Amino acid sequence: MKIFPLGDSALLVNFEQSISPEINRKVTQLQKQIAAAYFPEIEFMIPAFCSLTIGYSKSKTTFSKLKKRVLALKVQQANSEKENPILHKIPVCYAPTYSIDIQEVTNQTNLSKEEIIELHTSQIFQVYMMGFLPGFAYLGSVPKQLFTKRKDIPRKRVEKGSVGLAGLQTGIYPMESPGGWQIIGRTPVEVFDVKKEQPFYFKTGDQVQFYPVSKKEFDNYKK
Amino acid sequence: MSNLVKFQIVKSPFSVTIQDAGRFGFLEQGIPISGAMDLKSATIANQLVEKPDDNPVLEITLSGTEISISGKCQIAITGANLSPRLNNKPISTWQTISIKKPSIISFGKAVSGSRAYLAFNGTFNLKPWLGSFSAFGNLTPALVLKNGDSIEGLPSTSVSKKIYPEKYRSTFHNSQKIKVWKGPEFDNFSKKQIDHFLKTDFKIAPNSNRMGYNLTKGFKNYKQKNELISSGVLPGTIQVTNSGHLAILMRDAQTTGGYPRIAHVLGDDINKLAQMKAGDEIFFEIVSL
Incomplete structure (x- = not known):
């Protein structure tokens, strides 16, 4: 230290x-x-x-x-006693409308879409840091086979809820924003809500596991 | 009859923002500190109307802003000398001002400094966000006042007139020495680079704002030794980007960054920097702990 x-x-x-x-x-x-x-x-x-x-x-x-x-x-x-971090289970829809960079990730990793989803949902990630945008959690570490470079030219507009990959990290865009992460899906979970007294879903040290949902389940999630 | 006073932005080339001493509870969630760029001047404005140091004030940037005030109240204006006028007559700054009737405050030429603070002897009818009244981009639309926007406030009991002594007032210059401490990655830089850092008259580049100031005359042929893992940054952190440019982070800066932190501006000198603008010149001086 x-x-x-x-x-x-x-x-x-x-x-x-x-x-x-x-x-x-x-x-x-x-x-x-x-x-x-x-x-x-x-x-x-x-x-x-x-x-x-x-x-x-x-x-x-x-x-x-x-x-x-x-x-x-x-x-x-x-x-100090053993930690008991919170585990968040987060639904992600990997349907083509939302997994807009899946082809680029496939090209970079030589993995099929199914393998990418399998690797992305089989791990428990840790919130290493909050930053970049209010409520943005840097999650890791992604399995090495899924290592993905950021986009050469960042997108001007990434939709809220987009789930992306960058290096050995993954994360959820809490709001619409410019960004260079490779987008492979979208979650209906609001990870930042400005109107709430405690607007933040995650904190550093929490654990996160993604699970795949269909487009229909995604649409029905928002009650 | 309500005696609420309305402050309306008649015009402003830059938005007028509400600022207090900053939002400290949520840096760990990526929320910047924000707050008055020149905290010292904002604090004194509040003292002149007998309000707590962290009371919200209006931050007015450079020339051209006009604010109408609908009724009787007391205010104080400190910070930059933006040639303020009350109903078209010059008014004194750094003192308590009594507004006796509906009035217009207008800011003209920026004579010295770039940000003025208007404190109100009263309570603005505003809601804090995450414990602070400081504006933060699109997330706090009520705290960013554009042309035509207004806020209301309830005046407090009048206070006796106070004048902040001239000899204690901040003076603002276009060319200044800025005191720094070494940053955590200071030793990553070569002797030649440190010499350049200490002997160059850097200029503040046009693309500078409340988030940070970019500087001209960075390191030539710069190659970063090794990628850093993102870590905390604060107002005053001086970063060297991958292209060798230097940037000083200011009050609305992000909370983490991945560039080496060559040095860090000391607190009082962040207030000095806050009053500088594009084209102004700075020199760095390392002081010991």
């Missing part, structure tokens, strides 16, 4: 810099430990794949003081 300043009111805790469920779990564990302890000087945290950014109030602490307090927590980490 390495700690750096990120300006004069935040510190960055870097874990081993690689993408894995175990390292990401360390990030969310540290975040939970901090949230459970008394840290009135902390104003916000940004958990990412293998780092935790911690924002603090300059009037209440300094970089070196907070660094010491965070390092002191690390010692207790071994004793």
